[in-house]
Amino acid sequence: MKGVKAMYLKELSELDGVSGDEGRVRKFIEEKIKDKVDSLKVDIMGNLIALKKGTKSNRKFLLAAHMDEVGFMVTNIEDDGTLSFGPVGGIDPRVAVGKHVRIKGELAGVIGYKAIHLQRKDELLASPKFENLRINIGAKSKEEASRKVEIGDYVTFATDFRCENARATGKAFDDRAGCAALMEILEKGQRYEDDLCFAFLVQEETGLRGSAVLFEQLCPDLALVIEGTTAGDDPGLPEHQWATHLGDGPAITFMHRGYVVNKKIYESILQVARKYDIRHQPKRRTAGGTDAARLAKTGGGVPAGVISIPARYIHSPLSMIDLADFNNTVLLLSKILEEGEGFAK
Amino acid sequence: MDTVSLLKCLSGADSPSGYEDEVLKVVEENIKPYVDLVKKHKMNTLIAAKRGQNGKKLGIFAHADEIGFVVAKLEERGFARLEPIGGVDPKVVLSQRIKIFTNQGIATGVVGFLPPHLQKEDQKDKVPDYNDIYVDVSCSPLCEAVSVGDICVIEGRCASLGDKLSGKALDNRASCAALILAARELETIKNRSDVYFIFSSQEEIAGPGAVYVAYELGLDGAIVVDVTHGNEHVPQMPQIKISEGPALAVGPVVNREFYKALCDVAKRHGVRTQIEPTPGRSHTDTDEVQITRSGIKTALVSIPLMYMHTPVELVDPRDVEETARLLSLASTVDL
Numbered sequence: 001m002k003g004v005k006a007m008y009l010k011e012l013s014e015l016d017g018v019s020g021d022e023g024r025v026r027k028f029i030e031e032k033i034k035d036k037v038d039s040l041k042v043d044i045m046g047n048l049i050a051l052k053k054g055t056k057s058n059r060k061f062l063l064a065a066h067m068d069e070v071g072f073m074v075t076n077i078e079d080d081g082t083l084s085f086g087p088v089g090g091i092d093p094r095v096a097v098g099k100h101v102r103i104k105g106e107l108a109g110v111i112g113y114k115a116i117h118l119q120r121k122d123e124l125l126a127s128p129k130f131e132n133l134r135i136n137i138g139a140k141s142k143e144e145a146s147r148k149v150e151i152g153d154y155v156t157f158a159t160d161f162r163c164e165n166a167r168a169t170g171k172a173f174d175d176r177a178g179c180a181a182l183m184e185i186l187e188k189g190q191r192y193e194d195d196l197c198f199a200f201l202v203q204e205e206t207g208l209r210g211s212a213v214l215f216e217q218l219c220p221d222l223a224l225v226i227e228g229t230t231a232g233d234d235p236g237l238p239e240h241q242w243a244t245h246l247g248d249g250p251a252i253t254f255m256h257r258g259y260v261v262n263k264k265i266y267e268s269i270l271q272v273a274r275k276y277d278i279r280h281q282p283k284r285r286t287a288g289g290t291d292a293a294r295l296a297k298t299g300g301g302v303p304a305g306v307i308s309i310p311a312r313y314i315h316s317p318l319s320m321i322d323l324a325d326f327n328n329t330v331l332l333l334s335k336i337l338e339e340g341e342g343f344a345k
Numbered sequence: 346m347d348t349v350s351l352l353k354c355l356s357g358a359d360s361p362s363g364y365e366d367e368v369l370k371v372v373e374e375n376i377k378p379y380v381d382l383v384k385k386h387k388m389n390t391l392i393a394a395k396r397g398q399n400g401k402k403l404g405i406f407a408h409a410d411e412i413g414f415v416v417a418k419l420e421e422r423g424f425a426r427l428e429p430i431g432g433v434d435p436k437v438v439l440s441q442r443i444k445i446f447t448n449q450g451i452a453t454g455v456v457g458f459l460p461p462h463l464q465k466e467d468q469k470d471k472v473p474d475y476n477d478i479y480v481d482v483s484c485s486p487l488c489e490a491v492s493v494g495d496i497c498v499i500e501g502r503c504a505s506l507g508d509k510l511s512g513k514a515l516d517n518r519a520s521c522a523a524l525i526l527a528a529r530e531l532e533t534i535k536n537r538s539d540v541y542f543i544f545s546s547q548e549e550i551a552g553p554g555a556v557y558v559a560y561e562l563g564l565d566g567a568i569v570v571d572v573t574h575g576n577e578h579v580p581q582m583p584q585i586k587i588s589e590g591p592a593l594a595v596g597p598v599v600n601r602e603f604y605k606a607l608c609d610v611a612k613r614h615g616v617r618t619q620i621e622p623t624p625g626r627s628h629t630d631t632d633e634v635q636i637t638r639s640g641i642k643t644a645l646v647s648i649p650l651m652y653m654h655t656p657v658e659l660v661d662p663r664d665v666e667e668t669a670r671l672l673s674l675a676s677t678v679d680l
Contacts, residue, residue: 138506
């Protein structure tokens with residue numbers, strides 16, 4: 001684990017890239033990895049695909065992480081100069097209240113809420129809804145706001161990244177943590193037996209859409225999806241409902257929505273983890289889905305495994321991961337690649 | 346310091362009711378050059394006095410405290426439960442960074458939220474309340490130092506939104522800024538009362554703050570400066586608008602002649618004001634100050650503010666400046 005410090009996590013977390021607007025993240029990754037791969041392209045959907053030749057080249061091994069994050073889109077500019085907005089991806093209106101936001105990656109706004117003094121009893125006892133929330137950019141009128149914002153502009157939380165006590169807090173760890181892990185692998189500059197395709201995907205949060213166009217372009221033989229996944233090991237849930245535990249290592253998925261992980265791959269991941277005594281844990285819930293489900297269903301189907309970095313409070317402005325989990329994920333991944341053709345044979 | 350920088354500085358001071366020291370320090374530094382005397386009162390109130398010429402005493406009050414929390418319970422593995430200090434809507438607390446003032450320094454934690462993936466049906470529409478809210482402090486090196494009784498605030502960030510400003514505790518730091526700016530303007534005003542600027546404590550919990558100072562100083566007149574709901578539709582009320590100057594309250598808690606004199610002086614000097622009908626209590630320090638000793642001629646001046654008691658309270662700095670002009674001119678009103 002020495003030398004691995006989640007070097008790109010801060011930048012990746014603070015970049016804004018809601019589904020459909022991944023350009024800033026893509027540009028950053030492209031810039032950092034372009035000299036470390038054999039070829040690089042951006043496809044029609046906006047996926048960034050990098051290839052690294054293997055020493056044997058008998059198999060094509062796809063490694064995927066998604067670049068997009070959940071966020072919002074401006075849906076209307078109101079007469080009073082405030083902005084109506086809707087969620088892009090699964091985001092609960094309750095986490096949006098009272099937050100600073102960023103529009104188009106640059107313009108500051110806030111999501112206010114009716115003062116507690118003015119709320120009627122039914123309002124006090126009502127859960128916030130998007131239809132009642134507005135973004136305020138300090139504009140007095142529709143005209144003034146329209147000079148700065150257009151309908152369709154993307155919005156993210158203006159969360160800064162912090163790392164203390166070996167735990168990182170910030171936005172978009174789902175799945176910038178996965179992107180950062182893949183970038184760490186590329187940083188090693190190593191060649192493995194298999195040809196490797198690194199795919200930094202778009203639109204995972206809006207229905208696994210970026211990964212849908214990979215098979216046609218790459219025909220991979222097998223795949224691993226690297227995710228930032230739900231933890232739930234907090235007082236919000238009784239212990240038997242926790243999905244993963246922060247600090248217990250990468251979570252290995254047996255099954256999630258729409259896909260039971262290919263048994264050979266699942267077991268091979270566990271074998272490698274045990275062989276090198278890398279701390280890991282099973283993902284204990286089957287909630288949520290990843291691009292593995294889409295990969296399994298497109299074209300001729302790609303057998304895929306899922307390795308996840310446990311993250312608390314994902315799909316909110318402030319998620320949390322344990323750096324040891326991140327480091328162990330990178331370690332596990334690199335050991336899997338070192339196995340070469342022996343992995344999931 | 347310009348108005349925006351002053352507001353940002355005051356907003357950044359973390360001082361929930363009863364723990365006003367930090368903000369009073371900022372106030373003292375900024376008001377000292379413009380007054381004759383600054384003294385800290387034993388009840389966490391700062392009084393800054395500027396002598397006048399006409400022998401009357403005008404007190405201008407702004408509470409300096411803000412809403413916040415106290416750690417009420419600790420759970421295993423670095424989770425803390427909160428109780429609010431003042432009226433903090435639990436709906437604005439989720440997914441915020443929380444600064445906890447431990448005896449070893451500030452521990453910053455985050456309020457967690459169950460992701461949609463793990464929510465059961467009955468959790469999906471649930472209204473947030475303090476029974477469900479917890480702070481995850483496992484991300485702080487001072488995790489172990491957190492104790493029951495530690496004071497907390499939502500970590501603030503003060504952002505310029507065009508020509509407006511949004512951040513925490515602008516209720517009532519916007520008024521504190523107005524008092525400081527008014528003290529500066531007093532230099533240019535002749536034939537006026539002694540003016541006492543009073544930065545009081547514990548307003549947010551309706552605690553002892555302004556009252557005992559009003560008692561001790563023996564004032565001839567008092568103006569309480571607070572914030573009011575801007576750009577909100579309150580049934581049967583005129584809308585108080587952001588960017589259109591301070592609102593002057595009219596109603597039983599306000600001395601009618603004093604109110605009229607303030608309107609008059611504002612009009613003569615081109616200060617924009619708005620009217621805020623206050624048929625009952627004002628729920629500001631005005632209510633108590635008016636009935637101190639044998640009664641004090643009291644007025645209430647409010648700065649329009651949106652999203653009160655959220656971390657993104659919004660004001661127009663020009664309203665703060667207009668309020669300061671009105672307050673300095675008030676020192677010339679006959680008491």
